[in-house]
Amino acid sequence: MPETQTLAQRVVRHPLLWPVLALVALLVINVVATPSFLDVRMQDGHLYGNVIDILRNSAPVMLVALGMTLVIATRGIDLSVGAIAAIAAAVACTRIVGAGDEGALTTAVMAATYAVVVCVLLGAWNGFLVSVLGIQPIIATLILMVAGRGISMAVTDGQITTVNNGWFSDLASGYVLTLPLAFLIAVGVLVLTALLTRRTALGMLIEAVGINPEASRLAGVRSRTIIWTVYAFSGLCAGLAGLVIAANTNSVNANSLGLWIELDAILAVVIGGTSLAGGRFSLMGTFVGALFIATLARTIPNIGIPSEVNYLFKAVVVIAVCLLQSPKARAIVHVRRQGPPQGPTAPVLVKAGSPR
């Protein structure tokens, strides 16, 4: 009879434990450095404070990481999300600037829709390369990563395009129900993805494709369609992220927008507990991972670490988190505490023909 686990046991064994603990540890460090770090107050009809800033800043990485989670779950990777974000921002901003009424709501909506459609098509292109042509995901998306920057610069003609549309800026700086709109968009996409993957069979099929593509193909899972879909979804998320980033500065610099955001997104996914080898994925883990990355970015100036040490700090954190998740590293620690594990007793070899 399986023993029922107590609540404490369930908490300790939960896969989200390590990411949440890491996030809490970061927050504790911040509070120690600045006791008023967690303070939140109402101002101008919305919430105001360090924590709210972290929530707002985590939106682009969270959006990209959500798409990246599903791609990684199918044993793939998407390096082109930064370039797709830049293309989305470039397309949207040039559309707004080129429209008749630059400040209208309809202009903003039309530009955003156009940009998002372009990004879904780009994601579908990635999916085509990976699922139909069978090209390795890392190189298939590397192609768009290289060419996409060029495309986004071609769209803006090498200029930094500035836009003047209040509705567009609201994407990054607006507040709905006292919370930042950008964060709510990210949470909205998270909820939608969670519903689509956990309430339907889609999540299980994605995990099946990632765990064993051959077996799932033999079981009748349409892996080609699923892989195509997850890359298109990743493109969609990257496009949304690009719009949020552009709305933050009301301009688009095609050279630097979303540069290296794919690395942050992959880190968020890995910190959240999804393995790069594919298979089981955790959307809540990605959520915590993205918050972790945003908090880390906030911690470094807050505790007075000079910005030069930024990268070093990130390296130490990445290695620490990966070692924590590596079963071999944990096994070393376990063996020291409990002594050598007791193996099953060796089977007794019986000579053939001898009476049992």
Next chain:
Amino acid sequence: MSAVTVHTSSAWDRVRGYRPPARYLPIIATFALFVGLFGAGGMRYEGLGDPQVLLSLLIDNAFLIVLGVGMTFVILTGGIDLSVGSVVALSTMIAAKTLEMGWSPYLSIGAVLLTGTFLGLLMGLLIHYFDIQPFIATLAGLFLARGITYLISVESISIKDPTFTELAFRTVSFGDYYIRWTALIALLTVAVAAYVLARTRFGRTVYAIGGSESSAMLMGLRVAFTKVGVYVISGFCASLAGLLFSLYILSGNSLHAIGMELDAIAAVVIGGTLLTGGRGYVVGSLLGVLVLGIIKTLISFDGSLSSYWIRIITGVLLLAFVVVQRFATRRPS
């Protein structure tokens, strides 16, 4: 007993019916493309037909060639090394800083090579003994190397040491043409690497791990030594490339070589090495670097194309190669 006449094929028959082994096809394709690009450029632009352009290609891309060699070793085992660009930047910074502090140039060079090799060793140990994915471990290496570079100095440091600058410009000239020592070092690296991969046990084990790591382990090959070894080699090559780069650019700056690892990976893929490992040659990576270089040269000769077209054309070329590679290596069903 009847006399059996054996049909001996004449030399002409052998030449006529010659087919290169299938495994060399990707390299031959890359070489053909390179010759095609060079020829097309020579016909279109006046100055491009000069053989000195080819030698200048080697000089300008010497560091990328060495980087490609190291990356080939890693990719042949099925892994990847994202830290090489940052190790190049770290090498330039260490060289610049130690020279500024008054160290002898040979001591500086030693320090640089030691650092790269040590970082490679660290990453290899993490990857093999802790089962961390190469992508993540070398990503951490990227952050680590970039971070140490920032730590040493945030601003650019220029290299003014006379021995160093003399090394940078030392040339070997034959007739009307000249080639710099940096390019010769790069070619020597390619030759040594090709020998190691083709003729030593270590090289054979590299290919075996790429083919199937578990089979290699069951066969009794020294998998742990080789797996860590390829990352050590990649780190060493990255620091050597950093030295060549610092000779080229004569300064140490934390903003150097951002994204250079992607150029190296692209060169290796264009050169015909499979990303899943087990197949590929360093000569292919050399050709891949030259192909990338000639594209940049063609665009700069043209003068009218904007810099972002380089990226688009590189992307298209990469796509063409990968598609051809995919169909060439697909097993006939």
